[in-house]
Amino acid sequence: DTEVTQTPKHLVMGMTNKKSLKCEQHMGHRAMYWYKQKAKKPPELMFVYSYEKLSINESVPSRFSPECPNSSLLNLHLHALQPEDSALYLCASSPLIPTYEQYFGPGTRLTVT
Amino acid sequence: ELKVEQNPLFLSMQEGKNYTIYCNYSTTSDRLYWYRQDPGKSLESLFVLLSNGAVKQEGRLMASLDTKARLSTLHITAAVHDLSATYFCAARRGTSGSRLTFGEGTQLTVNP
Numbered sequence: 001d002t003e004v005t006q007t008p009k010h011l012v013m014g015m016t017n018k019k020s021l022k023c024e025q026h027m028g029h030r031a032m033y034w035y036k037q038k039a040k041k042p043p044e045l046m047f048v049y050s051y052e053k054l055s056i057n058e059s060v061p062s063r064f065s066p067e068c069p070n071s072s073l074l075n076l077h078l079h080a081l082q083p084e085d086s087a088l089y090l091c092a093s094s095p096l097i098p099t100y101e102q103y104f105g106p107g108t109r110l111t112v113t
Numbered sequence: 114e115l116k117v118e119q120n121p122l123f124l125s126m127q128e129g130k131n132y133t134i135y136c137n138y139s140t141t142s143d144r145l146y147w148y149r150q151d152p153g154k155s156l157e158s159l160f161v162l163l164s165n166g167a168v169k170q171e172g173r174l175m176a177s178l179d180t181k182a183r184l185s186t187l188h189i190t191a192a193v194h195d196l197s198a199t200y201f202c203a204a205r206r207g208t209s210g211s212r213l214t215f216g217e218g219t220q221l222t223v224n225p
Contacts, residue, residue, distance in 0.1 A: 031211050033211075040218075040220075041218075042215035042218055043201075045212060048211060048212065050211070056210075056212060090155060094211055096211065098163070099144070099163065100144060100211045101146065101158055102213065103158060104156040104157075106154070106155045107154075
């Protein structure tokens with residue numbers, strides 16, 4: 001299995017809602033990532049988990065809360081988002097050696113109203 | 114701080130022609146990646162380049178890496194419409210960890 005899956009594909013939420021994005025991989029990768037991508041822009045790294053521990057937080061606002069329940073799953077909990085948070089949220093996973101090649105999921109298209 | 118610059122940012126070419134996309138990075142990096150993204154879709158890994166002089170080819174695409182010049186190229190041979198997409202290069206920050214810095218992307222359109 002060389003796939004990263006993400007659910008849901010689309011999400012519309014109000015600014016007072018709480019929702020979660022889910023990501024799963026079964027490639028045995030021990031690093032998992034959350035990226036945010038705006039239209040016509042490159043992905044921006046948000047969080048990195050290595051061996052199920054948060055290793056990088058790119059100064060992301062606390063309204064985004066990541067969680068890694070086990071080596072295959074990654075969640076992103078959303079609360080009190082702003083309209084400017086509307087974007088494509090991409091999950092990726094990678095081995096930690098030797099290539100660190102990141103495999104991306106299909107993404108969740110998030111719209112905050 | 115690692116910066117990655119791609120050029121051109123927009124490329125319109127005719128089918129059958131050849132062209133090269135350039136990716137310069139500002140500080141030492143030991144891994145260079147190329148990704149493809151179709152509109153509204155996710156990123157697809159094309160190439161991982163690990164060492165100076167590395168060259169990889171897949172179909173009409175060939176990628177190379179010159180670590181001394183801090184330059185990677187993606188060469189397109191005899192372009193076809195199916196290659197129309199946005200191409201990103203990304204360099205690993207430093208020589209450890211898995212944090213990438215992406216270029217701005219090259220939006221390629223291949224016209225019949």
